[in-house]
Amino acid sequence: MPLDALSDPTYLRSIIRLSLTVSLVAVLVSTVLSLPIAFAVGFADFRGKRFVTAVINTGMGFPSVVVGLLVWYVLSNQGPLGTLNLIYTPEAMIISQCVLAAPVITGVALSAVESVDDAVRDAAYGVGGTRADVALITLKEARYGVITGILAGFGRAISEVGSVLIVGGNIAYADGTSKTRTLTTAIQFEVRKGEFEVALILGAVLLVLVLLVNGIVLRLGGR
Amino acid sequence: MNLAFETVSYGVDETSILTDISLSVGAGEVVTVIGPSGAGKTTLLRLAALFERPTAGTVRCDGTDPWALSRDERLTLRRRIGMVFQRASLFETSVARNVDVGRRVRRPWAERLRGFGRRLVGRLRRDGPTVDDRALEALELVGLEDAWDRDAGSLSGGEAQRVSFARALAAEPDLLVLDEPTSDLDPRNTAILERAIDRARERGHGVLLATHDMHQAERISDRVAFLLEGELVETGPATRVFENPRDERTARFVRGDLLYDENELLA
Numbered sequence: 417m418p419l420d421a422l423s424d425p426t427y428l429r430s431i432i433r434l435s436l437t438v439s440l441v442a443v444l445v446s447t448v449l450s451l452p453i454a455f456a457v458g459f460a461d462f463r464g465k466r467f468v469t470a471v472i473n474t475g476m477g478f479p480s481v482v483v484g485l486l487v488w489y490v491l492s493n494q495g496p497l498g499t500l501n502l503i504y505t506p507e508a509m510i511i512s513q514c515v516l517a518a519p520v521i522t523g524v525a526l527s528a529v530e531s532v533d534d535a536v537r538d539a540a541y542g543v544g545g546t547r548a549d550v551a552l553i554t555l556k557e558a559r560y561g562v563i564t565g566i567l568a569g570f571g572r573a574i575s576e577v578g579s580v581l582i583v584g585g586n587i588a589y590a591d592g593t594s595k596t597r598t599l600t601t602a603i604q605f606e607v608r609k610g611e612f613e614v615a616l617i618l619g620a621v622l623l624v625l626v627l628l629v630n631g632i633v634l635r636l637g638g639r
Numbered sequence: 640m641n642l643a644f645e646t647v648s649y650g651v652d653e654t655s656i657l658t659d660i661s662l663s664v665g666a667g668e669v670v671t672v673i674g675p676s677g678a679g680k681t682t683l684l685r686l687a688a689l690f691e692r693p694t695a696g697t698v699r700c701d702g703t704d705p706w707a708l709s710r711d712e713r714l715t716l717r718r719r720i721g722m723v724f725q726r727a728s729l730f731e732t733s734v735a736r737n738v739d740v741g742r743r744v745r746r747p748w749a750e751r752l753r754g755f756g757r758r759l760v761g762r763l764r765r766d767g768p769t770v771d772d773r774a775l776e777a778l779e780l781v782g783l784e785d786a787w788d789r790d791a792g793s794l795s796g797g798e799a800q801r802v803s804f805a806r807a808l809a810a811e812p813d814l815l816v817l818d819e820p821t822s823d824l825d826p827r828n829t830a831i832l833e834r835a836i837d838r839a840r841e842r843g844h845g846v847l848l849a850t851h852d853m854h855q856a857e858r859i860s861d862r863v864a865f866l867l868e869g870e871l872v873e874t875g876p877a878t879r880v881f882e883n884p885r886d887e888r889t890a891r892f893v894r895g896d897l898l899y900d901e902n903e904l905l906a
Contacts, residue, residue, distance in 0.1 A: 535728040539803075542688060542722035543741035544810055546714060553740075557731055636759065 422614055430593035431602050432621065438506050438598060439574040440629075442513035443521075446573075447566055449514075450521040454562075455551060458529035472526060475519025484579025487512040491583065504596055508583040513576055517569035524568055528561020529554060567630055574626060577604055599625075640701055640719050640813035640845060641665050642687055647696035649682055656682045657869045659696070664814060669836065669846040671856040671877070673892070674866035680849035681725075681818055683866065687847050688722040688816045689713065718745065721807030725819045727799035729791040734783065734802050737791050738774040741810025777809035778802070781835050797828030804835055814845040822851060833859050853893060857881050865889045 422428055457468055489495050491503045491511070502508045532554050540553040555562065577600040584596030586605055597605070599622045606615040643663040649656050657679045664670045664687075672680050685691045686698055689705050697704045700720075705713045721741070729737050743751060770787045778784045781801035786794070794802060800820055807815055817836070821829040836846055836859055850856050856863055860877040865886070873880060873889040884890040 533728065535724060535726050536730065538690070538722075538724060539728040539730070539806075540740075541690065542724070543744060543806060544714070544718035544721075545744045549744045553730060636762070 422617060424592060427588075427592045427594070428618075428621070431597055431599055431618070432625065434506060434594045434596070435574060435598040435600070435622070436625065438509045438580070439513060439570060439576075442510045442573045443517055443566060443570045445510070446514045446518040446521050446569055450518050450565075450569075451525055451555075451562070454522050454525035454529055454565075455555070458526050459551070459554075469526065472519055472523045476523045478516060478519065479578075480516055480576055481578035481582070483515050484512055484582035487515060487579065488582045503583065504585040504587060506584070506596060509580045509596060509598070512579040512583045513573040516576060516579065517573045520572050521565045521569040524565030525558070525562045528558035528565065531561065532557045563633060567633060570629060570633075571626065574622070574629075575600060577601060641699075642720075642814055642845065642847070643699045643702075644683075644686070645697045645699060647686060647693045647698055649679075649686060649691065650694050655869060657686070660871050662864050662871060662874060664845045664847045666813065666845050667840055667843045668861045669840050669848060669859055670862045670864065671860035672847070672849045672864045672866050673851075673853065673856050674849075675892070676851075677868075678866040679869040680866055684722070684816050684818045684847060684849055687814075688720050689717045690722075718810070719813045720816060721810055721812035721814070722816045723800075723803050723807045723818065723820045725822055727796070727803040729794070729799050729802060729806075732791060733768055733787070734778070734789050734791055734794070735768065735770040735774050735787040737802055738777050738787075738805045738809045739771050741806060742771075742773065745810070773811075774805075774809050777805035780808060780838055781805045782831050797824045797831075800824055801828065801832060801835070804832060808835075808839060808844075812844065814847065815839060817846065817848045819849050819851065821855065829855070853881070853895075865892060867892070 453472075457465065457472070487508065488503065490497050491500070491508050492498055493503070502511070536557050537550050537554055540550040545553065580596075580598055581601050581604065584598070584601065586597050586601040587595040588597045589595055594602075599618050603615045603618045603622070606612075606618065641663065644660045647660040648658050660683060662670070662672075662683075672683060674680055682691070686693055689698070689700075692706050698706075700716045703716070705716045708716070730740065743754070746754075768788045775784055775787060778787055781804055783798060783801055783805065786798065786802075791799065791802065800823070804817075804820060815836075821832050824832065833855065836848070840846055848856075848860070857877055862875065863877045863880040864874040865872045865880065865884075865888075867888055873884060873886045875885075880889060881893055884893055
């Protein structure tokens with residue numbers, strides 16, 4: 417029976433839980449790191465700003481397999497952070513997804529912040545705002561762009577296969593629950609087994625999850 | 640608040656924009672700066688609103704040099720000044736929240752965070768919008784009290800500028816600095832805004848206004864200052880400056896001559 421893999425809901429639940437946890441944590445960490453960078457670069461005028469912007473934009477197109485390989489090297493036993501024993505753990509997957517999502521969030525947020533008219537910043541200052549108020553009001557004006565960046569980062573993270581496969585290993589426990597198996601790596605695994613129906617169902621679940629997260633975030637963002 | 644320019648000069652790099660400006664604005668007084676484009680009116684107003692620091696001379700607020708104070712002390716002074724720009728530059732939110740922003744930024748962070756949390760919960764529960772009395776009062780002054788729950792983006796240019804004026808006024812500044820607020824407005828919106836300026840003056844607000852509109856300057860000013868190429872040519876009571884200017888250049892500008900450079904037009 418081709419759908420045997422899904423007969424046990426624990427299996428599916430554990431994959432969904434891990435996928436969401438890893439991607440949401442990765443996006444949260446990336447957002448916390450990315451927004452201050454986007455603001456610092458967006459607000460400041462300094463030599464080399466175009467170069468920094470170009471580096472950020474290049475990061476948006478990092479090949480995920482290469483990122484996975486680099487993170488694997490850093491976290492592997494021979495790597496600089498090998499003593500932390502993070503390889504083939506969800507934490508390693510979070511790190512690799514952060515590396516992939518952060519440039520996307522930074523790049524889109526930077527573009528959104530730069531598109532806010534100087535007149536809006538003047539208006540925020542003119543009503544008695546401090547620098548922090550001006551930054552917050554600018555963030556609010558750029559919010560749809562920033563939210564788009566965060567959602568794009570989430571999309572990049574949750575749809576990731578190559579790097580999470582390398583650093584996570586697509587491992588399931590003996591009882592069938594997931595250790596480092598996400599929806600995407602499970603789909604890849606099922607396809608390799610020839611279980612296309614299961615892969616399709618997992619794909620549909622992934623789509624629904626992405627839609628749900630997008631809907632919730634956009635609702636909170638006021639759109 | 641008494642704002643006084645004491646031989647103020649301002650320049651960027653090697654370019655001088657304002658030279659030796661001496662001018663004052665007191666409570667309940669409308670002082671209008673007139674002058675052709677590029678004369679330095681906006682720069683003068685930005686110095687008055689403490690956006691920029693003079694390169695020479697002093698801008699005093701009630702006798703104090705704000706730039707000799709700490710940033711926090713200067714912020715306290717800056718918050719006694721409200722500025723309205725040539726472009727309305729409203730924030731992407733409701734009219735009520737635009738008008739209330741000046742008072743919100745003055746609240747302690749803990750209170751602001753609680754307000755943010757309440758708004759987030761309210762959004763999820765689909766609660767209706769609310770308006771503060773003070774914001775409504777400021778909107779009444781510009782005749783837009785019924786528009787408080789509208790989205791700022793849905794306003795016409797004239798309405799947006801009136802909301803921008805209400806936004807400055809709602810923070811209860813002592814001094815209003817208005818940079819050509821009616822230059823893009825139709826006669827009706829201009830009249831409403833002029834009436835609002837007049838009422839602000841009656842309430843004791845000082846007003847420093849820049850305008851191209853000679854008739855407006857004559858209508859609403861107590862005193863007029865004529866600025867040309869960064870220098871104050873003449874300052875005096877509005878009626879005197881318009882009816883009996885002492886400087887030939889002022890006379891020509893008031894007549895409309897200096898508005899046009901014939902050589903430039905022919906070029």
